[in-house]
Amino acid sequence: MKAQIHPTEKISVLKENLRPRVKKIEQKEGKITVEDQDLDFLEKVPGIKEYSLDGEERKGLGGSPVDEKAYININSKEDVAKAFLATASGYDLVVTNCSRDWDLKMLRRFNPSIIEVSKPDEIFGIEKAVNLDGYEDIGIELDEEDVEPVYRKVVG
16 A cells, blocks of 8 residues: 655654654655555554545644653553643653553554653653653643543544
8 A cells, every 4th residue: 555645744753753664655745655555554643634545535643743752650541641642742652650551552553662661761861751740841731621532532
């Protein structure tokens, strides 16, 4: 299958994020063309505005391509929703405490490079976090009534 992608921004970053997931990738005139046997994952990749697959125009996830790292603890639906919004905002997440393994698996559909570690470490060089004290907050705010719809998007 072949798809032509219209990025939201940062074309070179999106291209590098897609490279490990496709057989062939090319960039021309502000668009990215990819080839692989299964490209259904494109709807879940941050940084894609829209794409054409089998002659059909499809809407992408939008947001920014993943290009920064941040820590997060995932212990509630709200944490899962914030993790999704952080990913859509261009953050590659390093999970330091997770009691929701299924939700973490679902989040990896949107960003397969999410990793889980036992505790934050200087070796990662990460200075930002979603919900950990002692790190710069990345500013993901979510009203209580918005938690469930965003959570459903992740696990749906």
